[in-house]
């Protein structure tokens with residue numbers, strides 16, 4: 112594929128004035144209130160530079176309506192100190208071979224009904240009537256009978272295949288049949304551990320629906336970020352099915368006397384591979400050992416995930432009893448006792464042990480990738496969002512995964528500022544009617560819950576998020592998953608894309624790759640994931656229309672872009688101005704840039720040949736954050752939003768950043784548990800102080816690496 116290029120000395124269209132001609136159209140925005148604040152007269156706090164920019168802007172606007180200049184000079188403007196061309200000095204886009212891939216297939220539905228199983232008639236009428244589930248999925252058909260027999264089980268099936276009901280139905284069936292009857296002040300009979308708060312809420316809602324006909328069974332949910340005091344009160348009143356995030360559960364087990372664990376007969380670990388990996392294994396193992404000490408009856412344990420690999424049950428002292436392995440791609444089997452060896456990697460960066468696990472992805476999901484040089488990333492993302500927002504399909508929503516919290520904040524803010532119609536009082540129709548959401552681990556719990564619920568019910572919209580939304584979330588009508596930053600592992604890829612194409616519906620996934628990263632397509636092919644290429648040019652073409660629409664709305668028809676380059680350049684200028692004009696935006700862009708580079712340095716070692724910080728051209732990366740220069744200080748942000756929310760960022764990545772100057776073994780960092788800690792923070796906070804000091808030393812090293 113050929114990148115559209117212009118020679119360095121070719122005329123660069125100076126279209127700055129069309130984009131920023133009047134004050135009403137030049138308002139940089141952080142949000143609406145910020146805009147209002149910015150409308151004030153300059154104060155003594157305004158920097159000289161800002162005043163100069165505004166002065167320049169005013170003088171420039173006088174010329175605006177006269178001509179559109181085409182200049183052979185680098186495009187300088189009254190607004191931006193400089194503007195480097197988007198289309199020069201970019202690396203070539205390599206052509207990617209079509210790799211034949213035999214995808215692992217799983218049938219979604221079983222052809223059987225819930226009525227075919229030995230379930231309470233009210234349970235069946237609830238499932239088939241109220242919940243309108245006519246047919247069992249394959250995993251439900253296989254797992255429910257096994258769990259009704261009281262077996263331990265390890266359940267693996269593709270994302271969006273109904274695993275929640277595959278354990279929830281037999282669990283409720285068991286509890287409703289107990290004699291004497293389950294009573295709320297008996298406390299928990301079942302513990303369900305999930306990695307994130309949103310998933311806890313979602314699973315809780317599923318149980319609420321299921322226990323409808325059995326009102327004496329009380330489900331409840333406890334999770335980090337909520338008030339402990341009110342949770343304690345609820346635990347005292349009694350919860351029979353307790354859904355929890357691990358840190359907060361351990362906190363209550365340790366500190367809440369009324370939490371009686373002796374009756375717990377079910378332990379369900381959803382997203383078990385995530386929960387039992389580094390960072391959570393210790394917490395889960397502490398929970399398991401308390402359950403072992405206090406149990407009065409045989410416990411039934413169920414582990415589930417779309418990417419469950421052999422040996423995971425040996426972690427955290429789980430000691431499952433002759434577990435049945437339920438894998439929809441395989442016949443039912445009892446565990447062979449095979450334990451996966453520690454991770455071994457082949458030369459091309461593929462972990463062969465995991466590859467042998469053969470993870471299925473939904474057949475109705477189409478995977479694509481687009482190769483975009485860094486300078487063009489932001490406009491390409493914007494172009495993609497704009498193009499999809501104009502389509503009127505049923506699955507209108509989009510989820511965009513980013514590597515860090517700062518990056519989520521930045522992209523959400525700048526794209527909302529520049530693309531949407533929030534300016535419509537002054538320039539109606541100049542923006543687009545796109546609702547943007549954000550979700551990451553550093554948001555207040557109240558805000559997180561609201562965003563999650565609002566996005567679930569929204570008809571359309573774009574959710575920018577970290578990997579906090581990658582696992583288990585059932586977000587209705589999501590048509591596109593965009594991975595703007597490549598995930599650290601193929602399992603992360605599978606879970607992220609699994610937020611679409613659920614329960615047999617159609618879905619699409621788009622992965623952004625840098626030209627130096629195209630080998631990642633091969634890595635995914637080894638995991639039986641087939642991606643086809645989307646041409647960057649096709650993507651950018653859509654900007655012609657949106658920019659033209661904008662010019663028309665601004666009564667600047669004569670400034671309509673004539674080429675893709677002009678359209679992209681015009682948009683990039685607006686991004687850069689938005690950042691340049693506003694101190695808060697500048698600061699956010701820098702932090703996002705820095706955290707991106709740090710996250711980039713945190714890819715697991717077996718992917719370093721593809722994703723290495725030394726492959727990054729920091730000046731070009733800066734452009735993708737609408738910055739005119741790369742901030743020099745990379746390693747210095749640890750605080751708010753510095754976390755990555757992801758396994759890569761929070762796990763291996765942090766380890767690397769925390770590497771001691773002596774080159775000794777990497778130390779764990781607080782953000783190992785940043786997102787999912789859910790109350791664990793307090794338990795471990797003391798031990799973290801020392802780690803932070805060590806991390807500072809690691810940051811210095813990082814800075815040096817990033818500047819190479």
Ligand SMILES: Nc1ncnc2c1ncn2[C@@H]1O[C@H](COP(=O)(O)OP(=O)(O)OP(=O)(O)O)[C@@H](O)[C@H]1O
Pocket residue numbers: 244245246247248251268269270271272273274275276416417582583584585609610613614
């Ligand atoms: N038998 C069924 N028929 C129709 N829809 C179903 C059925 N069972 C579950 N669903 C719906 O399918 C969706 C996905 O279910 P669920 O979230 O349990 O999937 P999952 O396999 O756990 O996905 P993930 O691996 O991403 O966590 C939910 O909206 C659920 O209500």
